[in-house]
Amino acid sequence: MKKTLVAIAIMGMGIGAASAADMVVKLGSVAPLTGSISHLGKDNENGARLAVEDANAKGIMIGGKKVKFELMGEDDQADPRTGTTVAQRLVDADVKGIVGHLNSGTTIPASRIYDQAGIPMISPSATNPKLTQQGYKAVFRTIANDVQQGSVVGNFAAKTLGGKKIAIIDDRTAYGQGLADETEKAAKAAGAQVVAREFTTDKATDFMAILTKIKAANPDVIMFGGMDAQAGPMVKQIKQLGITAKYITGDGGCSPEMIKLAGDAISSSVYCTMAGIPLDKMPGGKDFRDRFKKRFGADVQIYSPYAYDAAMAIIHAMEKSGSAEPSKYLAALKSESFPGVTGNIAFDEKGDIKEGAITVYQFKDGAWVAM
Amino acid sequence: METLLQQLLNGLVVGSVYALVALGYTMVYGILGLINFAHGEVLMVGALTALTVISTLMGIAPDTPPLLLLGVGLLAAMVVCMIVAFLMERLAYRKLRNAPRLAPLITAIGVSFLLQTLAMIVWGRNYHTFPQLISTTPMQPIEGVFINPIQITTIVASAVIMVGLVLLVTRTKLGRAMRATAENHRVASLMGVDVNKIIALTFVLGAALAAVAGVLFASNYGIAHYAMGFMPGLKAFTAAVLGGIGNLGGAMLGGIVLGLVEAVGAGYIEHLTFGFLNSSYQDIFAFVILGIVLIFRPTGLLGERVSDRA
Numbered sequence: 001m002k003k004t005l006v007a008i009a010i011m012g013m014g015i016g017a018a019s020a021a022d023m024v025v026k027l028g029s030v031a032p033l034t035g036s037i038s039h040l041g042k043d044n045e046n047g048a049r050l051a052v053e054d055a056n057a058k059g060i061m062i063g064g065k066k067v068k069f070e071l072m073g074e075d076d077q078a079d080p081r082t083g084t085t086v087a088q089r090l091v092d093a094d095v096k097g098i099v100g101h102l103n104s105g106t107t108i109p110a111s112r113i114y115d116q117a118g119i120p121m122i123s124p125s126a127t128n129p130k131l132t133q134q135g136y137k138a139v140f141r142t143i144a145n146d147v148q149q150g151s152v153v154g155n156f157a158a159k160t161l162g163g164k165k166i167a168i169i170d171d172r173t174a175y176g177q178g179l180a181d182e183t184e185k186a187a188k189a190a191g192a193q194v195v196a197r198e199f200t201t202d203k204a205t206d207f208m209a210i211l212t213k214i215k216a217a218n219p220d221v222i223m224f225g226g227m228d229a230q231a232g233p234m235v236k237q238i239k240q241l242g243i244t245a246k247y248i249t250g251d252g253g254c255s256p257e258m259i260k261l262a263g264d265a266i267s268s269s270v271y272c273t274m275a276g277i278p279l280d281k282m283p284g285g286k287d288f289r290d291r292f293k294k295r296f297g298a299d300v301q302i303y304s305p306y307a308y309d310a311a312m313a314i315i316h317a318m319e320k321s322g323s324a325e326p327s328k329y330l331a332a333l334k335s336e337s338f339p340g341v342t343g344n345i346a347f348d349e350k351g352d353i354k355e356g357a358i359t360v361y362q363f364k365d366g367a368w369v370a371m
Numbered sequence: 372m373e374t375l376l377q378q379l380l381n382g383l384v385v386g387s388v389y390a391l392v393a394l395g396y397t398m399v400y401g402i403l404g405l406i407n408f409a410h411g412e413v414l415m416v417g418a419l420t421a422l423t424v425i426s427t428l429m430g431i432a433p434d435t436p437p438l439l440l441l442g443v444g445l446l447a448a449m450v451v452c453m454i455v456a457f458l459m460e461r462l463a464y465r466k467l468r469n470a471p472r473l474a475p476l477i478t479a480i481g482v483s484f485l486l487q488t489l490a491m492i493v494w495g496r497n498y499h500t501f502p503q504l505i506s507t508t509p510m511q512p513i514e515g516v517f518i519n520p521i522q523i524t525t526i527v528a529s530a531v532i533m534v535g536l537v538l539l540v541t542r543t544k545l546g547r548a549m550r551a552t553a554e555n556h557r558v559a560s561l562m563g564v565d566v567n568k569i570i571a572l573t574f575v576l577g578a579a580l581a582a583v584a585g586v587l588f589a590s591n592y593g594i595a596h597y598a599m600g601f602m603p604g605l606k607a608f609t610a611a612v613l614g615g616i617g618n619l620g621g622a623m624l625g626g627i628v629l630g631l632v633e634a635v636g637a638g639y640i641e642h643l644t645f646g647f648l649n650s651s652y653q654d655i656f657a658f659v660i661l662g663i664v665l666i667f668r669p670t671g672l673l674g675e676r677v678s679d680r681a
Contacts, residue, residue, distance in 0.1 A: 199651030205592040208381035209637035216374040229498045233592045240509050242517045
């Protein structure tokens with residue numbers, strides 16, 4: 001102990017700004033802590049908290065000073081307006097980096113406030129492509145976006161499922177259309193032929209007309225970009241029309257709700273994809289789960305490992321650049337590459353995670369099973 | 372060829388439901404000159420009531436035969452919808468009967484929101500799985516054309532109910548009173564017709580049809596939701612206008628035609644426009660047809676009465 005103190009003192013003297021007191025660096029975490037998805041919000045915050053506590057236990061040195069990280073956990077109620085209010089509060093509190101928000105709908109408006117203040121933010125869970133397309137310099141995410149998801153869907157349909165003829169349907173929402181467009185591109189690039197491109201709405205329940213048309217084109221795989229409320233009845237109607245094509249949809253349909261709504265029409269030829277990988281398949285997943293459980297007495301929901309990696313990315317960048325000032329450590333964050341819990345953490349020029357993982361699930365024995 | 376037949380069949384199923392709901396719009400319009408925008412919500416209340424009753428019964432007596440379950444659910448739905456419609460007329464519309472036309476119209480939109488919000492409070496925001504008590508197992512009467520028992524039930528039930536309604540209106544004393552009230556409230560009441568009762572009855576009758584439509588709709592797709600009434604309501608209103616609002620036969624014809632146009636439109640719009648339009652214009656296609664019909668026949672396909680009412 002004495003030795004380290006001496007060492008710190010010497011190092012400090014070398015730089016010429018010795019200080020015995022720890023430097024305090026505040027980080028912010030924003031997620032809905034109340035409301036219907038508050039369990040996911042708390043999960044995100046706990047992920048970030050675990051990272052901060054790990055860093056404190058390790059005794060991170062930034063610019064020769066021992067640093068104590070503090071996490072400010074805020075609640076955005078999954079509401080865009082509250083999200084921007086909370087973002088402003090964190091900016092005023094002089095936090096040095098943000099882990100959040102959870103939803104795309106809150107993250108996108110809040111990102112503008114962080115950008116104006118020059119504070120880097122890393123979302124562990126917002127997948128809408130628009131987030132990183134706004135031209136902001138300090139916006140990142142540790143989860144794959146919907147563009148990456150679409151390319152996985154397209155490749156899976158064309159290669160793994162061996163689809164030569166693919167029919168694509170979307171619900172004309174920003175999410176569904178974006179996913180379907182990316183799927184189409186990827187499927188075509190993989191050599192498949194898109195034999196039908198049909199459209200519905202996010203309020204529709206009857207798809208018989210478009211499905212009948214698709215049936216005439218005789219596809220091997222039908223892809224749908226949209227939510228479970230449409231995907232469920234759609235699977236039913238596919239069966240009613242005697243269509244035998246395989247069916248794949250994105251994370252909007254990757255829910256237990258979808259299984260309920262599709263009833264007895266769902267089978268093992270129905271697939272869905274979701275951003276991220278199951279905890280068991282993450283490089284540091286097992287260890288993370290145990291430590292998380294021990295610390296918080298709760299199970300990992302979904303995104304806490306991504307929140308952990310997001311917080312760690314900020315801390316790493318600060319350590320590497322020797323500064324906790326956003327303007328100084330941003331460059332280090334951009335060129336970051338380190339093994340996180342969820343995989344290798346490195347960002348592309350827009351701020352999206354490189355090699356963002358997408359998992360394909362297949363329906364089996366009444367549940368979604370990761371492939 | 373199978374594709375065309377299948378599309379016509381798809382259209383017929385959807386069209387039957389539209390027709391049932393359109394009858395409710397057209398009856399109320401015929402008698403009051405009011406467009407009851409809350410009528411679509413009655414369909415939703417019917418479906419969700421049936422859902423609650425059926426799932427409760429399934430919980431208590433799991434051995435009940437499915438058709439009996441459906442029958443009880445349907446009956447409960449009809450009763451609840453009739454009460455809702457009665458209250459709607461009594462509380463919201465009766466006071467406004469002699470008000471400028473805009474007032475009841477706006478009130479109807481308000482009632483629609485009110486019912487939707489109430490349903491959201493009672494049944495929650497989630498989508499519910501509606502038990503499909505009539506089989507959905509497809510059959511192939513013609514090679515390549517698929518139809519299932521619930522679709523057949525939908526078409527047959529709608530046809531029977533519509534014939535029944537027409538008989539009621541044209542052959543019974545009650546029907547004569549309804550027609551007299553539609554013609555002229557004051558003269559009808561001078562002839563000894565209880566106009567208030569007849570108007571309430573018209574609402575209640577329309578609601579019963581909407582309840583049936585709601586249960587058929589939910590059984591077809593296996594889904595129920597507090598906002599499910601909006602689209603069928605809008606389409607049925609369109610169907611009523613297409614057929615000639617205020618005219619019973621017109622509502623039925625309008626419903627069927629709209630269903631067919633939608634299905635065939637969605638299926639062939641791309642070929643018809645050489646790839647210029649696609650199925651995302653499915654809904655527009657229906658409205659284009661409506662526009663064309665109204666240009667050449669401003670009173671709708673079968674509408675004649677509307678001209679002397681308006």
